Amino acid sequence: MSSSDGFSDFFYTAPDGLRLHARVYGETNSVHWPVVCLPGLTRNARDFHELALYLSRRADNPRKVIAFDYRGRSQSAYDPDISHYNVGIEAGDILAGLAALDIAEAAFIGTSRGGLIVHVLGALRPAVLKAILLNDIGPVIEAEGLAHIRTYLDPSPKPKSRTEAINALRSAHGGDFPALTAADWERMVSALYRETDQGLLPDFDAKLVETFASLDPSQKLPDLWPQFDALAAIPLLAIRGANSKLLSVDTLEEMRNRHPGMEAITVDGQGHAPFLETGNLPGAIAAFLDKAENTAQTK
Template sequence: MSSNPGFSDFFYAAPDGLRLHARVYGEANSAHWPVVCLPGLTRNARDFHELALYLSTRSAFARKVIAFDYRGRGQSAYDPDVSHYNVGVEAGDILAGLTALGIKQAAFIGTSRGGLIIHVLGAMQPAALKAIVLNDIGPVIEPAGLDHIRAYLDPTPRPKSRAETVDALRDTHSSDFPALASADWERMASALYRETDQGLMPDFDPRLVETLAALDLSKKLPDLWAQFEALAVMPMLVIRGASSRLFSVETLEEMKKRHPNLEAITVEGQGHAPFLETGSLPVAVAAFLDRAERQISGK
């Protein structure tokens, strides 16, 4: 890591005392809404690095950006109780982090599980959310998508070299992400894995896979339509990977019906979940946030 990575590390205590971590970009930026970035199930704050740099330094409205590591991911401590790896507990952790940072309101970007947490936050503390970006997630989760995730996480792969790691990621995901270039796979490896004495290892608590193993995918999964409708009063951008197995076209169309002002982008050549730093997505996300802030705040 360079001496000036563009962010500072922030550690805070969860409501149950667990030590948690977030990255803070553009700490001095205060003229516009801050942005909170919430990653997927096994992902971490590094997923948002390029987008966070753009929003905090290159966007017309330079923003403070906070990217969280959930408990058991990245630099946050592992939880001895695996049952605490759930969206309700994690939503409480995010609120605790925002309180520790002195942030009362923000725009939220949620990838996959992060989007589910946004739905829960909308029920817990709706005043905290000013605008929402959902990355390949909605109120309905397709069982086939969860089954695919469960299949490639169990057993958790442990390649030892960087080249093996990149090759394994490409072999597993290339059919869903034909648009990705070599540099994208390299960034994916850097975001997902950490250096150890034994080589590269997945940067999450291996027991996370237990939370998926317990799901009965032969039964209908609970939906979040009631929570989504509570969010429908807020500016919202929904991004869907054209090859996504988790987030269906039908769910997106129903979201549009229930949120008439919803904006949507379909990312060709990508699946679950689109890389937010690729193509025109950083510009599109920044422009959406700027429009939403002008609309609500008149800035």
Template structure:
């Protein structure tokens, strides 16, 4: 056990070696929680939230935070076409099978939320409750263009101070609520140390998967997949300054899901830091309430 978690390695259906972090006890008596990060992010994004959820005296939960293929401690895929939500959803199911987890609550940030939509089609029985962090069935093209712009090229700072400065320059206007400690944690999660300095901790070819998107046209929506989740308790979190999840889409989500709660996080954009402010407590309370409905 290291810093409150243990490392878990498993094999994907195509043989790639993948990684997840495990927090908390295996048999707490409560639903486990599965955390799925954004496009280029990794399990470290959920460290503080996972510690909180796994150590709550009134209802500790086992938490599994995944590194997708090509991110964090998971192996890079030689075929970049495999960096897609369908393959990644299959990887998550393989990891859960290896851990003996048949059902769980799922928390998905950005790309992770898209993967949850896919999991709802692949294995709906696995989903007991859902937290979508700044993602919904409609992705705003302007928001995706913004992501593409700051990923290509990704900054390669030499020091932590340079990394923090670069991230604040890129994201500061969308995240005025963040503290110095928040930016420190962001950099710790995003970068890995190398002999050449700090490097973003993902396969750089991931950026190529966005290159062919025509962002002058509306992106395909996931309303059918979203509506298939209507019986599953859902907490939708939106950053007030988000460019990816619009106010209009969040309102439509309210209308189309019969068991939804929503939270708007002031002073944050895409995607809110789930360990900040009242979010850990709100997420824990939502999970407790959802579990009580099924007890």
């Protein structure tokens, strides 16, 4: 493990042979449930860096944390067949990574697309899910949120400097995220972009945008209520940005109704999706994981 960065890089092979990447924090923390972090559509493992450090370095109940790069993102190889950029194949990639790491069960944190993958994992391999955190995602995706995502992804901005990148992100997201500090925007740039000889570039396969562009925001997407209902016995924490356009208040309330044990947090001053390292969220997430594990051990 790199003592300066707090994680090691782990590479493994997907079922179809593609070389994929994950970060592993707290490699020696094997007593408690590990935590698997799954990012959003064009995001990557760097989104979880601060939270992963917190969870892996706690004095009480330190956990191994694995943050994945999906195929076509960051250090994972790009797929020549863009039809493979879908949640079904990505769920299979996660299971392959867990098998390579010899992890049979874990708590899962899914942001946006990562939460959709959690729903798929619940259908494919429910025993792997010990606890679930859904970050600004649920069984119903609002058309307004999809339209907003398309607006800032097509075309993906290519800023010439970090300052220009921060200004572009503030322009696209500032209205939904008035609570963010300058340091938060800096971290967002570091997570979204890679530095190259040509300047800053979005750290994902540009063809990902093509897979999203085919969606019609005016058409309601199929909901995932059957898949969500199948998670009813698993401890669940749902986090929603107060300004989210993707996860509605009505959907969150219906999730509560269908999963009576579900805990929920609404994050003021943030939209889709809340930064999990901000405010009191790291402590709340750690407390949820500890409670879920302690409850399971007493049954």
